[in-house]
Amino acid sequence: MSQELETLFALQELDLRLLEKQREVDKYTKALAERQEAIADCDARMAKLSTSRKELVGQRALAERRVSDSQTQLKERRQRAGRVRNEGEMRASDREITSMEREISDQEDAYLQLDAQVEELEAAIAVIRGEQNDHHDADNRQVKDEEERINVLKAEVAAQRAERDKVADALDASLRKRYDMILExxxxxxxxxxxxxxxxxxxxxxxxxSLIEIMRTRAVRVCPQCNRIIYIPADE
Ligand SMILES: [Zn+2]
Structure with a gap:
């Protein structure tokens, strides 16, 4: 009987250590997951912006070509204007040239707007690239260190668990079950x-x-209020 209580007490000490170690593992695992999530989030934003940039650069090239095609047409139109034969043709030619100039001005505005959008996107991309570099410079090392630390801690947890299981094996099966249940x-x-x-x-x-009875018999008794197993230290 007396050995059981000592074993339970020893097991409890081991389980407290194990719990503390497990919390440490959980804490670092969570921190690592958060860091990896931040990196993934950064990469995802970068991918999205890069896609938008590619699209806008394509649109800008088209807009640029539209302006240059229209300018070529206008040049040709102006050359033809020198060959008008009467006032009616001249007025028609002037109207056409004015309308073409207006169209080119609109096309140039569209081009400039796209160009500004590309510039804005590139600034945003530069910011994210900076973030990515920070992550890669600092976190690559940290992530590796963290992973190593977590692996060491996990090995410690496994060793401690084996140690506690060995102690727990010394207990009678029903008492062990009872202990585990209260623990949980x-x-x-x-x-x-x-x-x-x-x-x-x-x-x-x-x-x-009750205390006198426990001390005398070393029997396994629980606290009437919290139902935990009572252990009386030798100096009590
Ligand atoms: Zn109690």
């Missing part, structure tokens, strides 16, 4: 010490006769 329900603490007669899990004053 009570936030990782199944065994509590009693200090000055108080349960350290919920601070209930444990009746003295």
């Amino acid at each position: 329900r009570r936030g990782g603490r199944a065994v509590v010490t009693v200090v000055a007669g108080n349960c350290q899990g919920c601070h209930l004053q444990i009746p003295p006769q």
Whole structure:
């Protein structure tokens, strides 16, 4: 009987260490995932902007060609204007030239607007490229370090778990099940010490006769309030 309580106490110590280690693993794993997400987000924004840029550059080239084609046509039209034979033809020619000039001016506006949009996109791309470089310079190293640290921690968790399982194996199966159940329900603490007669899990004053009985028999008893297994240290 007496050995059981000592084993439970030792197991609880191991499980607290294990829980702490597991929380550390979770913390670093989460931080790493967030960093990788930030990198992926950056890459996705870059891909989207690059696609838009490609499209706009194509449109700008078309607009530029439209302007230059119209200018060629206007030049030809002006040359023909020198060969008009009467006033009627001259007026018609002037009207046509004016309308062509207006059209070219509109085409130039369209071109300039596209050019400004490309410039704006390129500025946005430069910002993201800066972000990407920062990620790649700093995070590539950090991500690798983090991964290594997490792997070391995971190995430590595995070793600690093996150690606790070995201790747990010494317990009677039903007691082990009971311990695991309390551990799960009570936030990782199944065994509590009693200090000055108080349960350290919920601070209930444990009746003295119960304490005397536990000390005498070393039996496995639970706190009447929080249902955790009571362990009385030797100096109590
Ligand atoms: Zn309690």
